[in-house]
Amino acid sequence: MYPSAPRQTRVAGRILPLTDSTTSLAMNNVTVLNPVRKQLPAIFFTLTLVAALTAILFFLVWEIGLAHGSIVYLIPVVIAATRWGIVPALVAAVCGVFASAYFFYPPAYSFRVKDPQEVIDLILFIFVAVAVSQLANRLKRQLEMARQREIDLRDLYAFSRRLAVAFDVSDIHAAIEDHLASIMQRNVVLFASAREASDSSGRRAGMTVPERVLTEVVEVASGRHDAVGGAIVTAESGEIWLVRAVSPKSLEFGVIAINLGHESKERSDELRIRVDAVLADATATLERLGVAHAISEARMRSQTDQLREALIGSVSHELRTPLASILGAATVLSAAPALRQEKKLTALVHDVRDEAERLNNDIQNLLDATRISSDGIKPHVEWADPGDIINSAVERCRHGLADRRIVIDVPPDLPLIHVDPILIQQALVQIFDNAVKYSESGSQIKVAVRTQDGRLNINVTDNGAGLTTTEAAKIWDRFARGERHAATTSGSGLGLWIASAFIGANDGKVSATSEGPGLGTTLSIELPVSQDALPQLESGADE
């Protein structure tokens, strides 16, 4: 039985299109056994309608001399049947017959009737009331079903779309969780694995899962506790939770805990049956959509990612650890008093140091290139001072820039920029390296910052080899190496490509200009300045 709680009727309604015999039965029960109390307003309206009609008819008979209008009482019968169902329709039928008997059939103002017409009217009215209300009821139910089917289809469509764009296992599980919650109209928490349940402190998606429920989830998820039908857990607070595997066949889809609220034993058993029906259907849907496949694929993908990360990490570590020893030892040697007098040996030690340093930069470039190719640059944006970024880039290159004259032209009161300062700094370091590589020792390298039209430009100008038009067009490409310099300068051709990728990750642009070969080069970084987005200082920030 499903009395007044509207929430349950809705749950029943939602299950209906999922074609289950027990559920359509439930739907019938809901309509037939609707308590008469709920129909009182409808009956009242029906009576008013009959009374109003009687008044109009009475007036018409009196004025125009209409013979009698008992047939007109079909109007309230049909209205009541279509709008409010069978009970008000029957009320309208009986009242209509009595009203016409009392007012219009001779003898007037008496319920006694001579004419058998009266009996026929009553039978006709009752027949119409029943037929029309049944028809209307069926129509209404079909309409409801169609609407429900549409909602379910939309849910399902949204669900499958979420699955399609789901990138990893947790996305898929979140989609399943929401899908079940929307079907069940209950708080549903899905745990992907026993570990997830035991790791979580019980707080999930803004609600707290009680300790006892968590324990049960762990039991079920680890396969120790067979809970195909679901286990009922009464939490410390008295709430009843249902814990079961999403799919009876595999634990792949996870384990759900559903909050059934404060319900009696019988009611929660009923709900549990309904949950079974929904889950059977949901799992069928999940299987149809190939969720199991998607989950394992996502697992694989994240494993590949992890493998690559591990590889990058270990290459970085394995190559740099010996380098750290080489470089460290070389710096100790070059400062050692015993070696100071030996000019030739000192020069050799410096070579070791410089080459180790170069190797280190090459490894860093390779690592950066791997990061970019695997689409892994995630800028950590913060409000940064452009001057700070430029100064620290110059500082980082101090050794390389040693014999160049560095001119920094940074106007005061530059706007703050919302970028990842480390990425911008690394891009600048690459650009400085490039400038050093293609210019004479002792020449000038100028760094100038300008703001214009909501953009901030950092221009690095050298007096070096310059660019031809084709070189300028290709300079930011991967493995781009100037053919004119291939014989004289070493390099991988990765540096400026890395710089442009880092700037791109910050919504910036890079460009290269040159007056021509031998006339120097300007490499420019253009970054957005969004002063509107800069949060204001609170008043009193300076007190």
Added chain:
Amino acid sequence: MSEPAPIVLVVDDEIQIRRFLRTGFELNGFVVHEAGTGAEAIRTATLRPIDLAIVDLGLPDMDGADVVERIRSWSSVPIIVLSVRSTEAQKVHLLELGADDYVVKPFGMAELLARVRVALRRQMRAVSGEPTVKAGPLTIDLAARAVLLNDKRLTLTPKEYRLLQVLAQHAGNVVTHQHLLKEVWGSIHVHDTHYLRIFVRKLRQKIEPHPDTPKILVTELGVGYRLVQSGAEGEAGAWSESTQAKSES
């Protein structure tokens, strides 16, 4: 040396690294203890008096960060962390755990020595309770709450002074954005980095001879700020000892 030689504990699992660090430190008048594992490091730090610890992050038996945390739980000895590859977030995390400074491998001996001297000097000041901090032409008298530039007293707003005070208390070491924001503006502003940017700019206008190329209040990009003390050799730049690249403006 009139003072006793400072004792440094070197924690690294690579024997080659320990060897060059030992030679480098000994050439500069330090006494060196070595540890190849985290457990050994903690044992040595407990049993023997040390003035400073150099801790590598990648240890075979435990995370270097745990070693830092364990040592810091009972000792205020300066700790400098070595790491092969670290993101700025990792650096911030290490500093919050109690490391005084970090050096990214590969590094030069000169750079490490500069950091070590800064850390030792700060420790000495903390022990002696020295109330003034000098950074180039700038003198910060923490007891009198006075800031002097070339012996002329500066007028700072309360927040500017507070910012400088926190930096001076950690003079020579990096102070993270979060720490500064919390100390100066309170916990609710720990993510408002733009506060720092704006106030550091104002402060630099008052204390730096060339605010565009600051030499006293320097930025550690993505991590925090450092008050560079006078006499801190080389300002801990690259691994070369004598290179200098002065910028003109």
